Amino acid sequence: MLLQVEAVSRYFKLARGRMLHAVDEVSFNVDGGEIVGIVGESGSGKSTLGRLLVGLGSPNSGQIRYNGTVLPREYSARDRLRMASEIQMIFQDTRGSLSPRLTAVEVVAEGLIIRGENRLNAHNTARSWLAKVGLDHSLAERYPHELSGGQRQRLGIARALAVEPQLLVCDEPVSALDVSVQAQIINLLYEISQSQNLAMVFIAHDLSLVQLLCDRVVVMYMGKVMEQGDAATVFRQPGHPYTQALVSSSPQVRQIEDSTAQNHQPIPGEVQAPINPVAACRFADRCSKAEAKCHSQPPPMIALSEQQSVACHLV
């Protein structure tokens, strides 16, 4: 197992003694070469979780194992250097996550130089990565602001992959892009994952994208995992009422014979912030099937099959 996330929690202290449980006892695994999707609405903790995986912030409890070794809670400079060659990340905001003072080739070469390569080699390797992600060599000397959003995301991917990581964490990598560009980037990520046997954690709110790209999926709501399992199974037969609601409210291109899209009822209410949550199912207030114990006991994670587990009292 490449990555094992074991009961990881991340809390943020707020004013007046309140505590935001952004990520609450989340567990999942990622195998080598596997693509795992993390889906959820805003505030579900999926981005915080992604940041924990690359050492941006440390868990309050629980642990993350990488290749069997527990990652340190606080990274030393040496830890960071070592882990940066193993786990890399790409971001939604391609402008904010690239230095405005470095040209495209310098952005990619920087990590290689830090790792100890000489400048000439680093630049040569960087140029070959720019070509691999489909950036024309005429763009190598441009600054990030001179590139389009799609080109900047390609640059972010080249930067991340140049140090040859085993795992790439992608935080909403295409949600700021137009659909035609989005498809190009998804194809690129897919081709790279195939050719480099790269494992990915793919954080997204777009279910159809996750269904298309990912082998397995983790569904989060208010900091908790609601359901996880094989992507095709979870989306075809969602076990948790929240996953069911998410699937039915995600806009799909309506099929002509399909009139359900017109008739279905949206679920009521909105996502709340998990501040000082009570011990209960976090979805209970919005769940049409909720019973008394849903409001009084947190549900355990129950395996429906080898491919699917659900945190729900009612399964």
Place this chain on the structure above:
Amino acid sequence: MSEPLFCIDQLQVGFPSAQGTVHAVRGVSLAVAAGETLAVVGESGCGKSVSFAASLGLLPQGQPVELSGSVRFDGVEILGLKETSLNQYRGRDIAMIFQDPMAALNPTMRIGDQVAETLRVHQGCSRGVAMAQAHRLLDQVRLSNVADRLRQYPFELSGGMLQRVMIATALANNPRLLIADEPTTALDVTTQDQILSLLRDLRAERDMALVLITHDLAVVSQMADRVAVMYAGEVVERAEVDDLFTQPRHPYTQGLLASLPSSAGHQLPMAALAGTPPNLLSPPVGCAFHPRCAQAMNICARREPEVVHGLACWLQQKNREIN
């Protein structure tokens, strides 16, 4: 046959820039009838928002803009009218909602006062009457705890609630045309679902014309009666919604549909369009899509296709000649 409620005819909008004129809208014609939902779909920079903002005189003030063509509401020409004349329509017969309700609402004004303001301005209601009316409107858009919300400020409400407030404000004067510019793009899917369902119900109840400006084809398929697909400042295809999704005719529309993850048939790689939209400082000669079109012919790079049966593409015209 009488003219539809709202018609845009051969609209051209250009913005001057240091490098020359940016031709943002290049001869757009659109129409929407009462009780109908028209979706205007396209990627960023295709001119979909600018077309409507320009039609209603909502482009940034004080900036020289090249503007020509015709925009008629209920048979009356409104393009280029003075602010005071336009205000006879805006907020009254024609209402608009935007993607970012936080930016569209006044942050220092209570929710109740904001909704009431539009009633007081346009209908001359007293404060008390307007407030009671605001309460009723916010109930209609299914805002929760309306009595409390009336006294709250925008920052105290979530994005979904604010979008409901925006819709209530837009509906206050019983508009005959509602223009919704990416109304759910900033919202979570479960909230988006609620807002779209609300818009669908309100349109049916009020026999309003609804223009939905969006980049999301899945939303289009669930909401629209008719669709206009825009590319590089032009309408490239107009069709009934079912026809567009079952038989997209323009290569750009076909490419857009193929780029949707949900229509990829669970197969990767997706059939993505190559390249990016053109720079509107100097749009390509001929069909603006030809540099990205896999089926482009010689004529596509030379002459702009005419619009025939709602389609601006030389391929169809060639096929018709062959048949």
